Amino acid sequence: MKKKKAQIDNNQLRKSVEQAIHQPRLAFYSPLSAAVMNYWKNAVPRYSISDELAKIVEAALAKKYPELTRRVTKMLKSGKKGSKSSVSTRARLSQEAGEG
Secondary structure: OOOOOOOOOHHHHHHHHHHHHHOOOOOOOOHHHHHHHHHHHHHOOOOOHHHHHHHHHHHHHHHHOHHHHHHHHHHHHHHOOOOOOHHHHHHHHHHHOOOO
16 A cells, blocks of 8 residues: 655744744754764764765755755745845745745
């Protein structure tokens, strides 16, 4: 039996990207992850836990949710080109989400 592909809700997508632009930080509880990342931070000069985690999580999300990741990436790239006003950002995100 084939798994049905989930439909991406353009309103939720736009809202999620706006939230991510304003607050891009994530937090989660994982002693295992903390220990592994702290090991590398202690062992490697100038090692960035944040940069490493971003690469790992982004790669995993792209693998698990390729279409959603593609659309979010496109929206984020287009959002960085123009002005930072919330009205123009909202209009750009609506256009990218396919609503205008």
